[in-house]
Amino acid sequence: MNQIDLHIHSTYSDGSYSVEDIIKEAQRKQLTWYSICDHDTFAAYDNLSTWPKGLLMGIEISAHDDLHGKDVHILAYGMKERVHIEKLCGYTLKNMEKIAKWQVKQLIENGYDITWEEVKRKAEPSTSVYKQHIMQVLIDHGYATEIYGEEYHQLFKNKGICMHKKEYPKVEDVIEAIHQDQGVAILAHPRLSRVEALISHFIRLGVDGIETWHSSQSEDAIRYSHCFALANQLLEVGGSDCHGKYGKEPEIGNSNPLMWEGDVEACIMKFMNRQENL
Incomplete structure (x- = not known):
């Protein structure tokens, strides 16, 4: 087990643990630093x-x-403000709600009694409805037995009836908003997102660091990200991405x-000191 976990999701997005439960678990495991980074x-x-001691604001x-x-x-971590980030994310959340309504409508029209x-x-208290919430309702009705099982892949993957393209803000606008709110921008799980070969591109766009130690990162992926971080004097963080x-x-x-x-702790100290000096 690690003593630092800077990537945890709560019931306010697509995680199943409440904020209170996350804090209790972090304290029980005596984590030095942790962050709830909801979508x-x-x-x-x-x-x-x-x-709570050791909790860093993140998103x-x-x-x-x-x-x-x-x-x-x-x-993003260490923001002194939130206004620019919240403005961008507000559009995303509204769009996601529309898509979720459409997905449920698709299910109803195809015979699902929900x-x-x-x-x-x-989904409560989540700020949006996610596929996991829809799948949990399908499980409750006996249409599925697990969230990421056969039903999920038939509905949400491979041209399923619930597939829908999502619209997100431009990455350069996201990085700018984070910097306007005096935070640091970190490229999350580069290999999982299949953007590992594009790290140099995101550095040019202004990211301050890489999530080198995401739970999905293999030793090879860690070495690859770490080399980029060292060469470009980037921050490095890591987390479980627990949902x-x-x-x-x-x-x-x-x-x-x-x-x-x-x-990682040295990086945390760097961006905390950076905030104090802004």
């Missing part, structure tokens, strides 16, 4: 009565690289067994 929302941080922002036709995720209202209830029962990723605290925690 396109800061909602996890809005109702904290006290700020995972959906973006699109027009030049290469790739969807990517950009992690309603939009129950899908919305299942609870809504994902196949490791549990909280299992970022990557190969993580160099001293290096």
Whole structure:
């Protein structure tokens, strides 16, 4: 187990653990640093009565690289403001809600006895409806036995009836918004997103770092990302990307067994000091 996990999802996006449960688990496992990085929302941080020790504000922002036709995720940490990021993410969340409604409509028209209202209830308190929430309702009705099983692949993959192209803000606009809010922009899981060969491109666009130690990164992928980070003086972070029962990723605290925690902590100190000096 690692002592640093800078990529955890909560019930405010597509994770199954509440913020309270994440904090308790982080404290139980004595994590030194951790961050809830929900998709396109800061909602996890809005109702904290006290700020737990070791918790860093973060977010995972959906973006699109027009030049290469790739969807990517950009992690952001250490913001002093949120207004520019929230404006971009607001459009994304509205678009996702429209797509989710369309997907449920498709299911109903194809004989699935479900309603939009129950899908919305299942998604609460998430700021949007995700495929995992729809699949959980299908499981509740006996149409499926697991979230990522055969039914999921028939519906949401391979030209299934629920497939729909998503629209995300340009990656350069996302990076600019993060910097306007005085945060640092980190390219998330480059190999998982199939953009590893484009790291130099994202560096030119202004990313401040790489998620070198994402849980999915192999030793070879880590070495590849680490070389780019060293050569370009980039920050490096890592995390489990835990989604609870809504994902196949490791549990909280299992970022990557190969993580160099001293290096990650040094990066955390760098961007915390950077915020203090802005």
